[in-house]
Amino acid sequence: MAGEKRSARSEGDRVAGICTALRRAIIERALLPGDRLPEDSLGERFGVSRTIARHALGQLAAEGLVDLRRNRIAVVATPSxxxxxxxxxxxxxxxxxxxxxxxxxxxxxxxxxxxxxxxxxxxxxxxxxxxxxxxxxxxxxxxxxxxxxxxxxxxxxxxxxxxxxxxxxxxxxxxxxxxxxxxxxxxxxxxxxxxxxxxxxxxxxxxxxxxxxLLQSSGAKPRDLMDILAPYAE
The missing domain is CATH 1.20.120.530 (GntR ligand-binding domain-like)
Known part of the structure; x- marks a missing residue:
């Protein structure tokens, strides 16, 4: 039972860590609206399973920072x-x-x-x-x-x-x-x-x-996710 609690806590900490890193990348404009966030790339960059990456994306979607589309495609949200x-x-x-x-x-x-x-x-x-x-x-x-x-x-x-x-x-x-x-x-x-x-x-x-x-659209294009998130995964 204690081991299960530690495991759940560890998983929760890893999800929270990914969320913190992605929030920071979004607010620093390293990640821009429309940038794709594949689970496998996030898992590789942060050294976690795709399941944990998926949970982090779900949390960010609940906060309005990520859009979850069909076939589990996640992108940085684009507000009107x-x-x-x-x-x-x-x-x-x-x-x-x-x-x-x-x-x-x-x-x-x-x-x-x-x-x-x-x-x-x-x-x-x-x-x-x-x-x-x-x-x-x-x-x-x-x-x-x-x-x-x-x-x-x-x-x-x-x-x-x-x-x-x-x-x-x-x-x-x-x-x-x-x-x-x-x-x-x-x-x-x-x-x-x-x-x-x-x-x-x-x-x-x-x-x-x-x-x-709040005056104009940035018009920026998506970039390589692994390179973008390298400083945030340290």
Whole structure:
């Protein structure tokens, strides 16, 4: 019985690891909407069985990041522009709840954690844009985690990654300097309150992200999956 539990836990850990790697590859634009995700290639790259790879793809499909088609063909999901706008609208409502729970309660230690992510964003601003998008997402997920509310954390995390997918589908290159500045302002507004001011600032920030980025289709073509995922399988 103990061995079965360890085996189930091990399989769950491997599925979670693949999901984490693929989410990161999607949000960093290494994987783009429409890219194929064959089970055998994923299994080979991550050193797991096709069954485990299939379970990971099923989890990502439930999160809206992967489309499962006939004959077990999986591809990175391609949201419509309307989907992208809906995702950002829902994100607005969720992250307003995050701010409402944290306003005036953010500790100095939490503020330092958030500023460390912003420092990393600042350092990455002249590098690949995908890294900046990932770090910006980590900032918002970290904020949600600081609420200590499991359901809110789950849905904010999912919607943030789906927003990253939308950026991959419709985004255009832009400077991350604005996001860095806005994140610093958000930290201070949440730390000092009141909640209404911090909520308004979060809404303004996310609407600015959407207006800066969601403008056009990327038009990119699929690439070799094994090469794309090599850095994420380490």
């Amino acid at each position: 522009f309307e989907d992208a706008r809906d995702i950002f609208d829902i994100r607005l409502d969720l992250e307003r709840q995050v701010v409402r729970r944290l306003a005036g309660k953010l500790t100095d230690a939490q503020a330092r954690q958030l500023k460390a992510v912003v420092d990393a964003e600042h350092g990455a601003r002249h590098g690949p844009e995908g890294a900046s998008i990932r770090l910006a997402t980590e900032f918002h997920v970290l904020l949600a985690e600081m609420t200590g509310k499991p359901i809110l954390i789950r849905y904010v995390t999912e919607i943030c990654y789906r927003a990253g997918l939308s950026l991959a589908a419709f985004g255009r290159p832009h400077s991350s300097d604005c996001a860095v500045s806005e994140h610093l302002d958000l930290i201070e507004a949440i730390r000092t309150g009141p909640a209404e001011k911090a909520e308004a600032m979060m809404v303004e920030h996310l609407e600015a992200v959407a207006s800066r980025a």
